[in-house]
Amino acid sequence: MKVIHSFFLALTLLFLSFIPASGQKTTVSGTVRDALTKETIPYVSVFFKGTRIGTQTDINGKYTISSPLAQTALTFNYVGYQVVVKELKPLENQEINLFLKPDTKSLAEVRVLGTKKTRYKNKDNPAVALIRQVIAHKEENRMASYNTASYRQYDKMLFSMSNVSEKFKNKKIFRNYLFLFQEQDSTLIGGKNLLPIYIQEKLTDKYYSKDPSRNKAVILGEKQVNFDAKLIDNNGIKVYFERMYQDIDIYKNNVSVMSNEFLSPIADAAPTFYKFFITDTLKNQHGEIIELSFTPRNTTDMLFEGKIYVTNDKHYAVSGVAMGVNKNINLNFVRAMKIDLDFERNATGKYSLAKSKLLADFGLSKTKGMGFTGERTSTYKNYQFDANLADTVFKGRSIEALAGSANRDDRFWEKNRLDTLSKAQLKIYHNIDTLQQIPSFKRTMNTATLLFAGYQKLGPYEIGPVNTFYSFNNVEGFRLRLGGRTTPELSKRIYFENYAAYGFKDEKWKFFLSGTYSLNNKSIYEFPQNYIRASFQRDTKIPGQELQFVQEDNFLLSFKRGVNDMLLYNDFYRLDYIKEFENHLSYTVGFKKWSQTPAGGLYYQEAKGAFISRLTTSELSVGFRYAPNEKFIQGKLYRTPITDRYPVFNFRYTAGLKGVFGGEYNYNNLLGSIEKRFYLSQLGYSDVILEGGYIFGKLPFSLLDIHRANQTYAYQLNSYNLMNFLEFVSDHYISINIDHNFNGFFFNKLPLIRKLKLREVVSFKALYGGLRDENNPMKSAGLYQFPKYENGVQRTYALGSQPYMEGSIGVGNIFKLLRVDLVKRFNYLNNPEVSEWGIRARVKFDF
Structure with a gap:
């Protein structure tokens, strides 16, 4: 996570002081209702007349629309109702509440009519009856209903700074780089001005087998923006974004978006948490499609809102989805989210996902200031079902990349993209290279790396972490520490790490030195690991204290409750070998000689009263770890497992060896x-x-x-x-x-x-x-x-x-x-x- 947070923090530090220019000339808000029933109408299209500036009413029929220019009229448009144009007053802020009249011509096309307003309930509700049919037919409409399946998938991911103000665009540092900015329709998520900062493309062939249950993905091509590797871990960015923007399967009970689990509108329990309304009946070349609108019963829960389109036949398949989240949802930093899924009828008569799009806008503020807009579009083609797939298709890792897949040329992408890239999107690769040449951008990235990751680079060596430079405890008193580690710029096979510390109360030096050799010519932090490490450490440790993700001499952990005066002075001599396999099974073999000396309020005293000043053990250990389907946030100098639904198994056996290198005890520890x-x-x-x-x-x-x-x-x-x-x-x-x-x-x-x-x-x-x-x-x-x-x-x-x-x-x-x-x-x-x-x-x- 460090590299991702550093990346976003850098941009925040650079841009936080700039606030979009205000002074909007026209802002209109209000509520739209049905003229007959007086009920509010969701998803009504509202536009300034003669412009592309528009919005939609929310689930409660409310809207707010703004323009930096003076506007003269608003148009209101909704299927089944008459189009209304309302003249505007020459005021900066005004309210227009509107009643739409049903269009009798359009009403003749509608099969299901609303009744007078009643308390919502599931019983005898045709919309709930319909969604229960969709739920009952989920299994026959899923990919898992086929014995085998194969298809090609093209993914395009874009990240941009959003809601960029004109004031910011015209800053001196961007005077010669205005071409970096792009404009979009202001009705889209993120506002009008964008500064693209990242693009990634991937082309994959995917295979599925039901019996036995197997999945395989073969990456044919992969391309992404590459930042300066000295500042940003490009692979870490890619993995993090892919984690946030996973494939969306509407047929699953829970849909994972941005590391959160959202209940699907067609989950088994959906009628308990959602309200459903039949809002229209449409026709396509294959028959009738029913438009079903849904909204959370509680708008702050992890739920979607929007529309789902269902085939009006015996299969009750999903043919389309247009949904987002309510503005009140208990989700951090997310200003808005939009998900669109399009399904096409395949050769078997069922519907398969043809295209999915996830668009989300993030910001420290829910409404103002610049933020980040992320967009992932996936296109699916070349479906084949129930064909014979040879066992060789599934051999090896579940995800494999063809040789040269990361180095495909422009001709490959022009020929094989399943979707198009606009001219502006094609320029992003070149534009980001230009952005990295801006001195202020480089300075900001360096500052962020130091403040957030805690390390300062000095060529192939980096100093840190800074939060361990100073700490204190009852035995050592005031403690200073300085250290660091080498980077892959020195060597991909050999790594060194060291530090020295001094306690001013006990007047003792502590130090650590390790050397690691990679046996597979990969970084020792990269999966699959295969390395041998030798180390020596002379330092203090509190017996029974185990810390996660922080060092024991972290300054903030110096503050402790109660009596805290027991400490050990330790000398550790270690030799470790670690081997990981592609199936995420790993083992470690290690030898450790440990000499410990009690200090402070800790002492070793025999029953006869004699005090023991030093205890030495020698240990041989072997450990096994199995973490099926485990994924990592992978960096150059770290690796963080992503917590998921899959279990992680650990087992370790340690044998104490008496008489070996001074070991005093025989024992076995499981x-x-x-x-x-x-x-x-x-x-x-x-x-x-x-x-x-x-x-x-x-x-x-x-x-x-x-x-x-x-x-x-x-x-x-x-x-x-x-x-x-x-x-x-x-x-x-x-x-x-x-x-x-x-x-x-x-x-x-x-x-x-x-x-x-x-x-x-x-x-x-x-x-x-x-x-x-x-x-x-x-x-x-x-x-x-x-x-x-x-x-x-x-x-x-x-x-x-x-x-x-x-x-x-x-x-x-x-x-x-x-x-x-x-x-x-x-x-x-x-x-x-x-x-x-x-x-x-x-x-x-x-x-």
């Missing part, structure tokens, strides 16, 4: 986990982790499973947020972690509160485990005693007959990026320095 995200449609999603471990052998407490605790004020997903460091140890345990996000399902129903676009979160964590007598220093001789506070009260415990449990209720999406949880600890409340309640916060960027 650890396994399963993690999965469960999507629950309108009720949001749950992230669930099951984990368990078992240690064979007699060991001191510092080598047992020290359960992940958190004494910072940050909410950590995989740690116990009200457990103290080193409070519990086990030699066998099992745990469950459930974190559920309701996506605002309840807050969306509350007046006033729903305007804040807050989202509810709940979590529950339980840990059941214990110590066998041989590893309990109170029952077995020859073990280190559990640590105690200065007053002699015990600090470390074994779990008893009850599992440790804690839960939280939280509010997310505060200011669109903050989550705050009220956490409760349910038991073991008599342990010293324990808090039953706590408030924790977490920063999370979501759409």
